[in-house]
Each structure stands twice: as C-alpha cells, then as structure tokens.
Amino acid sequence: MATKFDAIMARRGEIMLNALGMDYSVFEQSPIAFDYEGMMSAHGYSPQDIVDIQTKAGVGNTPLLELKNLTDVVRSMSAPGKGARIFVKDEAANMAGAFKDRRASVSIHVAKEKGYEGVIAATSGNYGAAVSSQAARHGLKCIICQETFDSRHIGQPEIVEKSRICEAFGAEVVQMTVGPELFFHMVELLDVTGYFAASLYSSFGVSGIETLGLEIANEMTALTGAPPTHCVITHAGGGNTTGTARGLKRAGATETQIISASVDLSGLHMASDDDFNRKSFTTGHTGFGVPFATWPDRADVPRNAARSLRYIDRYLTVTQGEVFYITEAMSKIEGLERGPAGNTAMTAAVSLARDLPRDATVVVQETEYTGAGKHHWAQLNFAKEMGVEVRSGDPKDNAPGKVIVIPERPEQIQAKDFDVARMRKSYVRNTLKQAPEGYVPTVGDIAFLAADTNSDAAAVEAIIAELKEA
Amino acid sequence: MTDAVRCTAGDWVEVERVLLEPADRSKNLPPETADKPLRMWIKGFALAAGAMGDAMTIETMTGRLVEGTLSAINPGYFHTFGNPIPELVHVGVDLRARLAEYHAAQAAGPTQKGGA
Numbered sequence: 001m002a003t004k005f006d007a008i009m010a011r012r013g014e015i016m017l018n019a020l021g022m023d024y025s026v027f028e029q030s031p032i033a034f035d036y037e038g039m040m041s042a043h044g045y046s047p048q049d050i051v052d053i054q055t056k057a058g059v060g061n062t063p064l065l066e067l068k069n070l071t072d073v074v075r076s077m078s079a080p081g082k083g084a085r086i087f088v089k090d091e092a093a094n095m096a097g098a099f100k101d102r103r104a105s106v107s108i109h110v111a112k113e114k115g116y117e118g119v120i121a122a123t124s125g126n127y128g129a130a131v132s133s134q135a136a137r138h139g140l141k142c143i144i145c146q147e148t149f150d151s152r153h154i155g156q157p158e159i160v161e162k163s164r165i166c167e168a169f170g171a172e173v174v175q176m177t178v179g180p181e182l183f184f185h186m187v188e189l190l191d192v193t194g195y196f197a198a199s200l201y202s203s204f205g206v207s208g209i210e211t212l213g214l215e216i217a218n219e220m221t222a223l224t225g226a227p228p229t230h231c232v233i234t235h236a237g238g239g240n241t242t243g244t245a246r247g248l249k250r251a252g253a254t255e256t257q258i259i260s261a262s263v264d265l266s267g268l269h270m271a272s273d274d275d276f277n278r279k280s281f282t283t284g285h286t287g288f289g290v291p292f293a294t295w296p297d298r299a300d301v302p303r304n305a306a307r308s309l310r311y312i313d314r315y316l317t318v319t320q321g322e323v324f325y326i327t328e329a330m331s332k333i334e335g336l337e338r339g340p341a342g343n344t345a346m347t348a349a350v351s352l353a354r355d356l357p358r359d360a361t362v363v364v365q366e367t368e369y370t371g372a373g374k375h376h377w378a379q380l381n382f383a384k385e386m387g388v389e390v391r392s393g394d395p396k397d398n399a400p401g402k403v404i405v406i407p408e409r410p411e412q413i414q415a416k417d418f419d420v421a422r423m424r425k426s427y428v429r430n431t432l433k434q435a436p437e438g439y440v441p442t443v444g445d446i447a448f449l450a451a452d453t454n455s456d457a458a459a460v461e462a463i464i465a466e467l468k469e470a
Numbered sequence: 471m472t473d474a475v476r477c478t479a480g481d482w483v484e485v486e487r488v489l490l491e492p493a494d495r496s497k498n499l500p501p502e503t504a505d506k507p508l509r510m511w512i513k514g515f516a517l518a519a520g521a522m523g524d525a526m527t528i529e530t531m532t533g534r535l536v537e538g539t540l541s542a543i544n545p546g547y548f549h550t551f552g553n554p555i556p557e558l559v560h561v562g563v564d565l566r567a568r569l570a571e572y573h574a575a576q577a578a579g580p581t582q583k584g585g586a
Contacts, residue, residue: 004494069569076572118532141532151506157549164547167513172531175511176489178503181496185489185510193532273503325561332562333569373549381552392557406557410565 005181008188016301019190019197021114024302031435033448034303036310040203040246043110047250050106051211057105057134060211062093064219064363069333074353077411084353084360087228088346089216090367092338096133096165097126097369099212103239104130104198106208111196112138118195122186122300124148124159125236125283125341126368131198132169141172143195145186148175150276157382158282158341161373178276183300199301206243206305213247216363217256227253228363232345232352235260235315236288238296238308244365245311257313261348261415262289263341264317265400277386278401280320280379284344289315290418294426297434309420309427309453316348316415319398321390321405323347325413327376340376342368351415380404424453428463477516477543484513484545485526485538512536513545 017023022042027035045053054060067086075083094101104127111119118141121131128144135142144166149155155163155175166173174189176182190197199205217227231248233241238260245258263285268275270287279285293312296304323340326347331337345364353362372378384390389403394412398405407413428449432441441449441464449460477483490508514528514536526540 003490005490005496069565072569072572073565076568143532149509149511151509153509153511157552160547160549164549167531170531172512172514172534177506177509179495179499179508181490181508184496185508193534269500271498271503272500273506324555324558328555328558328561329565333565372547372551375551377551377553377555377558378549380555380558390555390557406555410568 005184008184008191011191012187013302015187015191016197019195020199020202020301021110021196027303029448030442030445031439032431032441032445036307036452039303040207040305043203043207045106045207047210047214050207053109054102054105054208054211057109057137058095059101059105060094060215063090064088064216064223065090066223067334070329070350071353073329073333073410074350075358078354081358082355083358084230084356084362085358086349086353086362086364087220088336088364088367089212090336091212091365092342092367092369096129096169098130098342099209099240099366100125100127100130101133102208102211103127103200103205104134104208106204107131107198107202108134108138108140110204111140111198114196116194116196117141118143118193119198120145120186120189120193120195121198121200122182123200124162126162127200128162128171129165129169132166132171135171136169141195142170143172143174143189143193145174145182145189146176147178147182149177151177151273154277156277156282157373157378161371164373178271178273180271186300197300199299200237200239201299201301201304201306203305206239209239209243210247210250212365213244213249213253214251216244216365217248217251217253220361220363224361227251227256229255229360230257230259230352230356230362232259232261232349232362232364234284234342234344234366235262235308236283236285237292237299237306238289239306240366241308241311242306258311259348259352260289260308260312260315261345262286262315262317263323263344264319264398264416268401275401278388280383280388280404281323281341281344284341286317290423294423295430307452309424310451311454312420315418315420315423316352317418318344318347318351318413318415319395319405320400321398322395322407322413324376324380324404325407326350336367337370339368339370339374340379342366347413348415350410351413424455425463425466427453428460429467432464432467474543476519476521477540478519479516481516482513482544483516483526483528483540484511484542485528485536486511486541487538511541512538
C-alpha cells in the first residue's frame with residue numbers, strides 16, 4: 001500500500017513544475033543526457049545582470065584578504081622554496097553571513113519577478129539565513145524546512161543557531177527530526193502554499209555563485225598580476241564548487257586548479273537518528289559531498305545545476321579536529337573569527353600550500369559567520385556532551401562520531417586526496433542506473449558523460465565496459 | 471522559554487506534531503530512524519488560550535494555521551559558546567611563538583628553513 005510519503009512523492013513532478021517556474025523537460029535529450037549549458041542560461045540573465053541583482057540586494061564584493069601570518073606558519077614547516085601564499089575571500093561579510101547570500105539573492109529576485117507570494121527552501125545550513133534575509137528585503141513570505149533535532153529533541157548548537165537567525169529575519173522555520181522526508185514536507189508545503197521553491201540546486205542559485213569566481217579572478221589579478229594558481233572550495237552539495245569554477249572560467253582563469261575540500265565523516269549515516277548528533281559539522285562534509293558529486297540529480301530539482309565533477313581537479317578531505325585547530329588559529333593569528341564549516345577549505349589549503357612553490361597563490365573562496373552556537377567551542381563542547389571523545393594528538397587517529405583529535409602542531413595537518421577517478425566511475429554507474437533496462441548509451445550520451453565528469457569519451461567507454469564486466 | 475504552563479490567545483508559542491508515523495515513513499531508512507515518527511515543531515501566535523500539552527492552533531509568520539500540541543510558551547534561544555576547549559587554548563600562543571621564531575630567522579638570513 002502506498003504510504004503518505006509515497007503519495008506526495010508521486011505528485012512531486014507536477015508540484016515542483018509549478019514551484020520552480022521553469023520546465024526542465026525541454027532540456028532532456030535522452031534517458032541519460034540533457035542540455036546543461038542550455039539549462040544554465042535559460043533564465044536569460046547575463047553575468048552583468050546577476051552582478052546588478054546582487055549589488056541591489058547588498059550581496060557580493062566581499063574583501064579579499066592575504067593571510068600573511070598563516071602563510072608564514074606554512075612556510076615555517078615547508079621545504080626550501082615551498083609554501084604558497086594564502087588568500088581568503090571573506091564571504092562572512094555578506095548580509096546574512098555567508099556566500100549563500102549570492103545563491104539566495106538570484107532565486108529571490110526570480111521569485112519576486114514571477115509574482116510568487118513567498119518562497120520555501122529545505123536547508124539546515126547558512127542558505128536558510130540567506131533566503132530568509134533576502135525574502136525579508138523583497139517583502140516575500142518565507143518558510144525554511146530544517147532537520148534540527150534527533151528523536152530526543154536535542155539539536156546541535158550550530159543548527160539551533162541557524163533556526164534562530166532564520167526566525168530573526170522573519171521566516172517560519174519548520175523544525176524536524178532526522179530523515180530525508182524533510183524534502184517530502186517541503187513538497188507538501190509547496191503544494192498547499194503555491195510558493196516558489198528556492199532550491200539550492202536551481203540554475204538561479206548556482207548562477208549567483210559565479211560572481212564569486214569572477215571577483216576572485218579580477219581581484220587576484222589586480223593584487224598579484226594573475227588569477228590564483230589554486231582555488232580551494234568547501235564542498236557539500238557541489239554548488240559552491242560548480243558556481244565558483246564557472247565564474248573563474250568565465251573570467252578567463254582557465255588555468256586555476258579547482259580543489260574541493262570536505263570534512264571526512266566517513267562511516268556516519270546521514271539519515272541515522274543515532275549518528276545525527278555525533279557529527280560536529282552539519283555541512284561541508286563527505287556525507288553530502290560524495291553522494292551529490294556522484295549522483296547530482298538526487299536533488300530537489302529534476303536536473304541539478306550543481307555538477308561538481310565537471311570542474312574538480314582534486315578533492316581533498318580533512319578531519320574535524322584539523323578544521324577546529326585552523327579555526328582557532330585563524331582567530332589568534334589573523335584576527336578572523338569565523339565559523340568552522342567555512343574553514344574546511346582553509347584547512348585543506350594549509351596542507352596544500354605546504355607542498356606548492358612560494359610563488360603559487362591559493363585562494364580559499366569563503367568564510368562564514370560565527371557566534372553563539374556556530375562557534376567551534378560550542379560544537380566541541382556539544383560533541384563532548386554527546387559522548388564523543390575530544391583529545392590532543394595526531395589527527396590520523398580521528399574516528400568520525402567517536403574521536404575528534406585536535407592536532408598538537410600544524411605539521412600534523414595533512415589533507416587526504418579522495419580518489420576522483422573512483423567518483424567518476426561511481427557517477428557513470430549511478431547515471432546508467434537511471435536509464436531504462438537494456439538502454440544502450442549513444443555517442444551523444446557518451447559525450448555528455450565525458451563533459452559531466454571532466455574526462456573524455458574513451459575514459460567513459462572504458463568505465464562502461466568495466467561496469468558491464470562486473 | 472517562560473515557565474508558564476498556560477498561554478493566552480495572541481501569545482508567541484510553539485506547537486509540536488507528528489508528520490509521519492513510522493509506518494508512513496520512507497522505506498530507505500536505517501532501523502534506528504525507521505522505528506521513530508518524523509516529528510515537527512513550529513512557532514507562531516496562539517489562536518486561543520491553552521495549557522502545555524493541549525491541542526492548539528497557531529498562526530505562523532506566513533499566516534498559515536498549523537495544529538499541534540502546545541510545546542513551549544514564548545520559546546527563546548539558549549545556545550552559547552560554552553567553556554574554552556582545553557585542547558585548543560594553547561594554539562594561539564604556540565603559533566605566535568612559531569611566527570616570532572620564523573620571522574627572526576628570516577631577518578637573520580635567507581638560508582633558513584622555508585627560505586627563498
């Protein structure tokens with residue numbers, strides 16, 4: 001018998017069509033391929049239009065800062081001639097405190113233009129604050145669906161703070177217990193309210209992040225004479241990586257290496273009531289990063305605009321303890337007290353810069369706001385209360401959900417390469433699974449898969465042959 | 471959150487309700503989640519007087535009417551920074567000392583570790 005959950009999900013396509021104001025079916029080319037660039041440009045806004053929308057919304061043009069002390073810490077432990085310059089884009093300076101304002105500003109502009117009365121987003125992250133803030137400025141009603149508590153009604157301080165800030169901006173926050181049915185309730189609410197779906201994964205939102213890449217390319221060129229050699233991006237659903245990389249490329253920074261970074265939460269189940277409060281990062285972690293990179297269309301839109309494998313050159317993981325160490329270090333030696341999740345890429349950058357030449361330039365492309373609840377101390381105190389062991393030592397002994405090891409020295413910070421080739425293979429397998437049984441990929445499908453994985457037709461064909469044998 | 475056990479009409483309150491009973495939930499859940507209901511909490515203005523645990527309808531910030539049981543009256547926020555973390559208190563001192571040493575070495579000559 002169909003459950004209440006199944007009944008709503010069966011009507012999902014029709015509800016989302018009304019709520020997105022965009023018909024995705026026109027971009028479909030086959031059971032596998034679709035016109036990605038066509039979808040991305042269908043909103044009709046030029047890059048300058050997006051800049052203008054964001055300027056009016058009070059978003060963007062955040063400071064780009066060189067972190068000379070952090071660079072010197074890296075150089076103090078580097079081999080002669082090594083130790084790249086580290087820079088950061090202080091995205092916490094945006095109105096609601098994170099780069100997510102860029103994403104929300106475009107979505108809310110579209111909702112207002114199309115005449116929707118309100119907007120809805122499902123997010124436990126900074127995006128909720130961004131949507132709520134922009135909705136307030138545009139006089140739109142706003143509902144944020146948030147996975148807040150475990151079944152004992154205990155919420156991480158970080159998420160409770162994110163509820164508070166959304167409510168501060170006048171949003172209605174629907175707080176829920178653990179489970180992917182957050183999305184089910186969002187669809188149900190879209191159905192009854194007729195509001196706009198301010199999805200994280202629409203082309204509106206991801207286009208809004210492109211300005212971050214544009215600013216980085218232009219500001220680094222003004223400061224150092226060239227775009228950065230490396231850009232390190234905290235990676236959750238993949239929109240941050242996708243939008244920033246697209247913006248860099250649009251600005252002509254085609255040589256910049258795109259490096260995604262996530263906190264390693266391997267072994268913790270994202271839908272587990274038990275694991276929910278045993279993780280100290282609610283975003284920027286592998287629990288979102290890997291599944292979304294390898295199956296982007298699992299999102300709340302028919303086709304996800306965030307397709308990170310198209311752009312990633314490397315994917316680095318760091319541990320929770322390493323990020324907390326760097327978050328504390330940023331306050332103490334750079335005077336930048338910012339939230340831990342946004343420092344995920346910063347932690348990877350410290351490890352990366354150590355092995356790069358001194359004239360290399362590494363840009364960490366975001367920070368996020370901090371404060372009560374979102375502060376790294378709050379998260380660590382909470383972890384201890386939840387029975388997670390916190391101790392000093394070698395981060396190699398990190399065990400997600402069990403032990404957080406805070407490094408004793410910066411030398412112990414060592415990001416790990418996640419196997420991107422394996423992710424590409426996993427992506428191809430997931431995509432083929434969505435096609436009807438017996439469907440044979442065409443030449444066009446192979447070309448699509450190659451573009452979607454930043455590889456080539458031969459590589460995709462080799463993966464398909466390997467999957468067939470298995 | 472106030473200690474009041476009764477609210478009057480117009481008070482800012484929170485209600486709780488079950489969105490999905492375990493049998494109605496998604497089939498793709500780990501067992502420790504699957505055997506629990508999906509619960510929801512939401513804030514708004516009470517439409518009538520009531521006591522904690524009473525059935526109650528509220529009007530939310532978007533003007534929706536939501537039914538549930540009264541779970542809090544004038545709910546506040548009590549998250550904090552908490553105590554300093556002993557495993558982190560040394561980080562600032564250590565790194566400032568390291569920087570001082572590195573800068574002194576750089577000033578002394580270009581052959582030092584990490585030097586040009």
